[in-house]
Amino acid sequence: GAVVSQHPSRVICKSGTSVKIECRSLDFQATTMFWYRQFPKKSLMLMATSNEGSKATYEQGVEKDKFLINHASLTLSTLTVTSAHPEDSSFYICSAREGLAGGVFDTQYFGPGTRLTVL
């Protein structure tokens, strides 16, 4: 199957700093990538949908100025947590959708996740 990587896998930062997380589709082109957040022992909550070359679509309640998403190429999307605070500590997971928009139903492939700890 297709492979999605995330970097870094784990990051610890001080409150007030910004952290960038990368999501890459390694062997396919992804016109759409999704960013999820997972709290301990909880399910995944969709944060935003990232489309290559256009602005991300954020879910209700997600601050777009807080969580900056850039999808500059068909294989890379980045999530930047700006001015991070302890409540932003979480497990962030991206997924990339393989397939052409409007084509046969395609599959989302998930990255291994990034654990962010804000002190």
Next chain:
Amino acid sequence: AQSVTQLGSHVSVSEGALVLLRCNYSSSVPPYLFWYVQYPNQGLQLLLKYTSAATLVKGINGFEAEFKKSETSFHLTKPSAHMSDAAEYFCAVSLDTGRRALTFGSGTRLQVQP
């Protein structure tokens, strides 16, 4: 809007026993349904998906799920549990929209006892 309910946050079975993880969905339009598995500190791996073809879907690692429209269910089963099946399992639903974003259930942690 769509939603997914997973009954039982924890399920414990003996090695070799039947695995049954329950998932019920709510959707105003025909849904696409998925089961994912997550091992500790890892991302999600697709087990299987239902996309309106056969109602009985076979996936990886011996898992299968049956779509029952009348019961709005998509339960995951495996005839014989293996120790390596211990993980968190998520049921998810997606509508036939351009975004194809997934809505996840709350997850079920499967424990396999020797």
